Amino acid sequence: MHPERGNAARDRLEEYAFALNDSIVQGLAAAKMALEMEEVARARSMINQTLQRAQEIIADLMNEVGTDIRPGSLVRTEREDAGGNA
């Protein structure tokens, strides 16, 4: 890979890593704090916002790599259960 393209790709990955930290990790951490304080409505709102932001980031990533969705593209190699239990 051309060094400048490599740097640009690394910069983009770094940008996505920061976006994930700023939006997803912060959002979930805040929701967890809200639940600890029994602020359920606030936690629900935070989770909804975080979910929406996660979907936007994934959409951006898929647009960037130009993912061509065809039958079979969405078959996963291993199921990752919600909650993190593989």
Added chain:
Amino acid sequence: MATPDPDALRVLIADDAADIRLLLRMYLSGSKLDVIGEAANGKDAVTLVTAHRPDAVILDLSMPVMDGLEAIPLIKEASPETKIVVLSGFEAERMAEAALELGADRYLQKGVSLGEISQMLWDLCRVAPTIE
């Protein structure tokens, strides 16, 4: 205006996430911790520390204008006795060493409970208040 409790720890919260600042303030204020101010970036955190010399700062790392890593040495310079507890979304494995080398006193990863944050502040600054 409420009279400040002389036994309370004086804490500054520096985080660009308004939700996190609000929740920390709500929780800590009920734990005999006096939140003396909030900052949404590292530069404002340094300014507020210089003005108020709090017992402790809860400091996020990823912030606009000036990040937490830049702010740590400036906070220590402005108020050497102020304890810095970094509260960051980044994995401790990746960031803790850099933060501690720059002068932070503790590193906590976001997701830690509010109770643990409060206890950490008391452990770091002074003995926890007696629960009556």
